[in-house]
Amino acid sequence: MKWVLFLLLILSAGAEAAVRKTPHDLALGESRIRVNVYENDGAAVTYFAPHHNEQAGLNLAKEFVRTRGGRLVEIESFSETTGSAQRYLKFQYGGKAYQIDPNRIYTDNGRSCSLSPDIAPVVKLFADELIKLILAEDGRSLRPGERFIVAVHNNTDVDGKAETARAGDLTAAAFIKAKRTHAEFYDQAEGVYLSNMEEDPDNFVFLSGTQLVGHFAGAGFNAVVQKSGARLNSTKCSIDDGSFSVFSAQNSISYICLEADGLTGAFRQRMMFESVYKLLGPETLAKK
16 A cells, blocks of 8 residues: 555656746846746647736646646746736836836737837847747747647626726627727627626637637637737737737737636636647547
8 A cells, every 4th residue: 555655656746747847037128037938748739828917827727737738838027025926027128117018019019009119129029039938939830739829818807896997898798899998809809709608708718710719619608709810910009909819810820818707717717728628639638
């Protein structure tokens, strides 16, 4: 019995050690930003978590990479005063302090919409190096064997907000109503599928094309389809906002975003991850 327990401990330790964590310190102005890449054999998929404060989805991504395989690219961002995970990246340049949203930096137009001209070039250098960690070395195509990139996000609970604060909230239904309430949603969306099986409007899958709508809709998820890459080539900030989804579409890269309520959506987001691995094939399901 002791030998069995000893063997189980060895196997368990080996499974945990299978995940390889490689830290990268990327230059952003005069500062360095830590970007961690977690890798585990068994699945040809890369997850990307740009917002470090969205810990629920990030922790699920780490769990699935550990148990099913794949890669995860994580941007670290912590508050200097509280040590808590933060959404924005803070950096120094030219003796001044700046902060940026790490999901609004991947296109020239998006950078011009959200950044002052004096820092746009240094942010581009950072974004280009980050893209090379997420994608293939050319920064414009998927890594060998991969079929899509998967972004992981959490949002806030729309039901927990006052009625007046709900108009611009990020839900699948908002992409339908957005012509009146949130131009950015409306201008980027091609279409929306709302499932009777989804009880929380905060939970949905965002897709760069129609090819995977049937897969996720069949699993009971709300699904939003982004406009095609050609229709996202615009100087209008509500169309090309510099997000990684827009960058992916403009470069014909298949993109999936798993969006869920950060407080109550863990179960549904876990099911979203399961659906991703079903797309990858039965061999990825056997690593549970």
